Amino acid sequence: MEVPPVFVCVCNAINDRTVREILATGGGGVDTPAAIHRAAGCKPQCGRCLPEMAGMIRETQTASAFAKAAD
Numbered sequence: 001m002e003v004p005p006v007f008v009c010v011c012n013a014i015n016d017r018t019v020r021e022i023l024a025t026g027g028g029g030v031d032t033p034a035a036i037h038r039a040a041g042c043k044p045q046c047g048r049c050l051p052e053m054a055g056m057i058r059e060t061q062t063a064s065a066f067a068k069a070a071d
């Protein structure tokens with residue numbers, strides 16, 4: 001059973017799948033929550049999503065570093 005998407009940014013209706021897709025296709029250039037918003041075509045508003053997005057960026061960077069180390 002597929003897990004439904006979860007909103008990360010309620011103000012801009014950005015869900016976790018969209019964030020992960022942006023991070024996966026950003027080639028490392030998307031390294032801040034503001035960059036995620038820009039890639040999604042919007043701007044941060046209330047800012048409550050910024051810590052969650054920062055955590056998702058760190059996860060992606062850590063996974064990428066492990067993948068490079070394993071090469």
Ligand code: FES
Nearest residue numbers: 009011045046049
């Ligand atoms: S939840 Fe993202 S700006 Fe408000």
